[in-house]
Amino acid sequence: MGQNSGAEKTYLLVPILLIAVLTSTAVIRSPSLVTLPGLGSAIIVAAPIILATYALMATTIAGRGTIDLAVGPLLAFINVTIVRLNGLDIVTDPIPVFLLALGIGVLYQILFALVIIVVRVQPIIVALSGYLALSGINLVILRRPGGTAPTWMSDWGAGETIFSPVLLIVLLATGGWLLFTATTFYSNLRMMGYDERAAYTSGVRIYLARLGAHVISGLFVGLAAICYTALISSGNPNAGGQITLTAVTALVLGGVALSGGRGSVTGALLGAVTLFLIGYVLSTFQFGAIQSFVTDLAYGTILVSSLLLTLLVPIVARHISFVSPYAAFIVLATVVGGIILHVATYDSFVVAPSVAQALGDPVANKALAVPDDNLVQRYFVLPEVASGGTGGIGPVALSLTPLQQIAFATAAILVLVVFTARMFVVEAVTPRLSLFLYIFIGALIVLTFVTLAQSGPGAAAAAAGEIP
Amino acid sequence: MSVAERETARRSPLAAPRSMFLLWFNIALTFVVAAIGFGMGFAQGLAAQLVILYTIVSAAVFLWFANAVTVVFEDRLAAPETHADEESAARQPSWWRRNWVMLLAMAVLLVLYLVVTATVEAFRQLEYLITFVILELILLFAFKVSVHFPRTRSAFIGLMILAALLVISAFTIDGFLSAPSIRALLLFAAFLGIASVGQTMVALLGGLDLSIPFVIGAANIGLLFLISLGVPPWVATGFVLLLGALLGLINGLLSYRLQAQALIITLGTGFALAGLVQILTSIGSEQAGNVMGTVPGWLRNLAAMNGTTFGLAVPPAIIIWIVLSVLIILFMRYTAYGRYIYALGGNRESARLLGISELKYWTLAYIVSGFFSAVTGCLLLGWSGGGFIDVGENYLFMTLAAVVIGGTSLAGGQGGYGFTVIGVLVLQLLSTFLIGIGLNYEWQQFIFGLLILPMVALYSRAPPIRSQV
Structure with a gap:
């Protein structure tokens, strides 16, 4: 089976x-x-x-x-x-x-x-x-x-x-x-x-x-x-x-x-x-x-x-039978979700080449996010940025020393990698998605919609203006 | 032993009945029919040469047909009744159960005729009564007589329909039997016939080629584009034909491993090709999709309605088609290539054990298909004088319909190009007839669509699942 x-x-x-x-x-x-x-x-x-x-x-x-x-x-x-x-x-x-x-x-x-x-x-x-x-x-x-x-x-x-x-x-x-x-x-x-x-x-x-x-x-x-x-x-x-x-x-x-x-x-x-x-x-x-x-x-x-x-x-399939398409879907969905969020909340749409490249890789994405103050704002405190201000910033991320930041980031990445690998293997042998993944996908979709709703007409107008 | 004899007798294309009486009877019958045709021809006021020509041709065809029918019946009578036949006869169901489909169809036709005649004033004419009687006779023939020709049953039915359509059209459409009308009919039949060569080959192997219309369209605009670029027309034509064959090769190689999905693969390659050629020809031009240029005179003469062959007022395309048909029929019958295609279509496994390379013949059939589609595209360019990608659109299903109506089984192994020729003629005649009575292209398409089903149902039904277990 x-x-x-x-x-x-x-x-x-x-x-x-x-x-x-x-x-x-x-x-x-x-x-x-x-x-x-x-x-x-x-x-x-x-x-x-x-x-x-x-x-x-x-x-x-x-x-x-x-x-x-x-x-x-x-x-x-x-x-x-x-x-x-x-x-x-x-x-x-x-x-x-x-x-x-x-x-x-x-x-x-x-x-x-x-x-x-x-x-x-x-x-x-x-x-x-x-x-x-x-x-x-x-x-x-x-x-x-x-x-x-x-x-x-x-x-x-x-x-x-x-x-x-x-x-x-x-x-x-x-x-x-x-x-x-x-x-x-x-x-x-x-x-x-x-x-x-x-x-x-x-x-x-x-x-x-x-x-x-x-x-x-x-x-x-x-x-x-x-x-x-x-x-x-x-x-x-x-x-x-x-x-x-x-x-x-x-x-x-x-x-x-x-x-x-x-x-x-x-x-x-x-x-x-x-x-x-x-x-x-x-x-x-x-x-x-x-x-x-x-x-x-x-x-x-x-x-x-x-x-x-x-x-x-x-x-x-004989060689990669341990890879679950659903798990791949989750991972790729996370990456693409990141790109969507990035684009949707970009007030004026200009993508620096380096950023666009980095976005292809979730690990690089996270690593890049830690030192950059602006990106942290953008990815963790969406409503404030979208409403156009410099606004409230998660204090936790900023009060860390660089060493701590690196340590935490490494730990987070390790946990993520292990979790993903585990999920790949487990999901590969199940006939259907597990409950957790359903909830995860649901959460992703809801998050996207909420973000879009929050980023609202301003971003939409800016984006629409970008496409002549 | 007797079976083998019968087989050889039926195989021979020019069989004559053994009984001298029957032979003379057929000849006499032919003379009567020819005389009627002769008189009718002069009554219509055609040129004397034409009447003589038509009479000779029709007499020859009729004699051949009558002899072929007689031979079959002679063999059947000569063959001793075997034990198995008696047993199956004992188990045969009642008369009603054997004939209910035919009776039902005839009754439906009768009711239809009566209702239409009762309601529509203009319908109460002798012509329509004759039409009705002919249709009933076809039904009777298709169900009762054609059973005696198990192998060529579809061709038999096709010929009956052809004859009936000729008679009906001659009655209902003015000027149907005039030279320009017949020339146009044969010209379009030639286009369809050449396009159907490949479809027949592929169908004999159990595949289908839906890329034909796209190759036709692509060859059509591609050739004109190359000519307008200044490439010598001969070189351009050769190049286009080569490309057609190349696409066939690609089709064959791609679909070899996925033979059940050959239909979808060729549809995909066809779309890709049409898109690619249009992109290539549109680069640098203002109007995308339209190619302007002048068609060389020889190509125009080849396929135009007023083209001449060695001074005769017959477009060369028709002659090409006739020669090609004869060549292909002989080729499929007498060469190893032709026989191997039948062998492969009939049973892959036994053919493989005989050492016949499936890949080779499968691919070759698709190459033939691509090549002849390109030929059709070039001819259609000569006919229309302008490049148009959708020129092949009709041929998507018309080639298939011709093959199916002719009686080549889509499962492979049965049929042949001769059958397809009958199918092409039936389709073209029907099309002319429908145009003649004032139905436009959409209605034709609708009627062709509905026509394919009963034709296929007549001779290629699958056995019920009960008997497959």
Whole structure:
């Protein structure tokens, strides 16, 4: 069990490392990401990708190579249907719109499942067929991008705050999936995806399981379509291809096996976030007219290389089975959190090269922090600095002699290193995160939000002013 | 023993029935059909040369087809009933259970026809009645007669649909059988057919290549870009074709270890290639994504609608496609390379034991695919006269649809380029028909999407899980 779970989780190392690097790059290049509106709009932009990836994952886990390439066109289909019906004043209220979106998604997926079960055609053919048919009908419904989303949706996409309904949808979807993984149905589904014959002979009702997977996928597509409609607040019949490519890439990056049976919501989430960050970082470079080409090139290359990585991972996993991806996540999150805090609280955004380099390493970071009075202020007494004053300073840090400071710093670093190493080893053999890490991650997130809220509009304005 | 004989009889492409009576019967039938066509041609007022040409061609095709059908039935009658057959016949389900799908489909069609005729005034015409009867006949043929051709069942159905579509289109669309219309049909079929060469090869090995549209688009703008830079057109074309083959090589090598995910890998490489070529061609130009330039005359003549081959008013692209088709069909049938591809597609393990290198043939198939995609891209440049990255967009699923509708199994080992040619013609004819009755591109896409499923369902269904355990 220990070996297995370790090997399975090794797939997560790739997106985790990528996320750490990309988040740092994104934050340094465009500090407005870590303001409240910045994060809010980031969540809104990322939500459709995340939900579409979940939708794709549900059917992919069911095996037989059920990579539902039609997920993008289906999303676009629901999107244009909502916009079109809203334009005709037929379906405008929230509840009917939700019912409509989820209903279309589920209906289509049930049809898909029935074709696979009854007609017994390869699922990929059904998916391609659906892709073609839906792309065509999307253009019939809405000839070119346009139209308006329902009015109650328009302020969803504004991204003024983090706590938008879109975040609620994403959280509910993720939570729902986590609950779903606890059921017997999910284990049956995974077993079927891994080996359908074995599942059949051990009494799993495979047709029911497959149907269930598709229903869940349909629900997620419906939610993704609602988030997408809120994001662009209009209809786009041509969105399908790009969304499919992004979702498939996210899925592969997140370590979900395209042949079925292996996959986790953490992986899908991390993969989708990585893809969003890649798009974000690329957009900060401002390639101008060739922006979309660069994005295509990047997505394509990442898709291929992450597929090739899946070949390499089992070999790597044998050698680093003591490394827990979750522990790596904690360590990297701390580093990235440091960078975020640094950037978010920097009144005028100027990064000295030495500081930027030092930030890459937590140990160097701490060592640097001790002698520098200013940095101590910045990292331990955030509200005072952010409110613009020289203000109250933790007296403990200053009343020490240099020797004591070095001694304390060394001790702190030693404790940290030992703790981290211990955590790596312990976490590597557990199938799930321990309670402590959940609390730790929660605390990190809350701290980030509190900081952002405290640093407030001043920092946001300064950061926004920095990006022309 | 008799099975082996039957196999050889069916393999022979120019089989004649053993009974002299049947042979003469077929010839007589051919003459009747040819005479009808001859008369109809003059009635339409076509040029005499054209009518004669069409009559000869159609008579030859008809005779060949009739003979092939007769041979199959002759063999079947000659073969003694084996014990196993009797046993399975005893276990066969009732008549209703064997035929319910067909009856249901025919009933649905009937109801549909009656409802439409009852509601739409313009529909009450003889043409639509004929159309309806032909569709019912196709269903009957597809379900009952095609069973007697287990190997070429899809080709048989494809040919039936082709014939039916021809008849229906000729009835409903004015000027469908005119020379320009047929030339355009064949020209587009040639583009699709050349693009589908690689897809067929790859599908025979059990893979898929989704990078084809991107290679087509990239070759299209890449060639024009190189020409506008001042590179001699011949050199530029050679270079582009080489690059296409190179991408195929990359595809093959990358996807070899991940054959189940070849689809996704080629999608990724395709996107990367399209992005890269667009970046390269956009550097230093004001309008990103658009390439300006003049296409050389010979390339334009090669694929343009008014191109001529040795003075004949037929675009060379069509001739190239026909020659290529014949070459590839012969090649796949009679050379070691072709046979090895079938061997590998049929059973990897036995092929490996025979000493056939899987890596070599897998990669070669993808190289062929990349090469012919680039050829299509160059031809499309000659056709349109301007570079456009999305020119290949349709070919993403059209190549696949052609392969699937033709009847090449995507699991590998069954089918061939001859089937794909039928698939290409069916698709192109259907497309012309849909345009003719006034449906635009989106509706075509929708209908093609829905069409793929029943076509695949007809001949490549997986056995139920019960029987796999």
